[in-house]
Amino acid sequence: MSKTATKPNIFPIVLYGEPVLETPGAPVTKFDAELRGLVDDMFATMYAAQGVGLAAPQVGISKRISVIDVSFKEDPKARIVIINPEIIRKEGKQVGQEGCLSIPDFRENVTRANSVTVRAQDVHGEWFEASGDGLLARAFQHEIDHLDGKLFLFHLSALKRDLIKRKIKKLRQAGDWPPSITPGSKTTK
Ligand code: NI
DSSP: OOSSOOOOOOOOOOOTTOGGGGSOOBOOOOOSHHHHHHHHHHHHHHHHTTOSEEEGGGGTOOBSEEEEOTTTTSOGGGOEEEEEEEEEEEESOEEEEEBOTTSTTOOEEEEEOSEEEEEEEOTTSOEEEEEEETHHHHHHHHHHHHHTTOOGGGGSOHHHHHHHHHHHHHHHHTTOOSOOOOTTOTTBO
């Protein structure tokens, strides 16, 4: 709810190669209207890009804020904002395809914990805990990695990572990267 019906901003998404993506974000200390506006803009940007998660460094803001909605608008309760988050419990293992809005068109199998509990602050600075498994657990881990300057490439073998880096370099030289966003790829983060 908002008294001023201002339209949220859709940010351009920062792509792999920009240093902000590999820089740890600064903790949030001010929980004000500006922060709430930024969070609204991040949700709008995430939905526009067909993502289920987005971290502030992906819009060029080096701060510890991530937004997640693994239901992609289906369930309002699935909208989660985690500020200054940390994982306080990890259990089990899952292997599954993972992508990233900052590395469009590349998807790889990534091993993650199957179930996690996160401790984080909300937009008002209140601490809370949230647990999730499956896709939500994957999203928590992927988005918190972003706040530590880590991309999913970090979890691949050096061989696979170098292969992807070389492919991106080639595509870039050919003028084919970044590609245009493919709608429907809702598991990208
Ligand atoms: Ni990502």
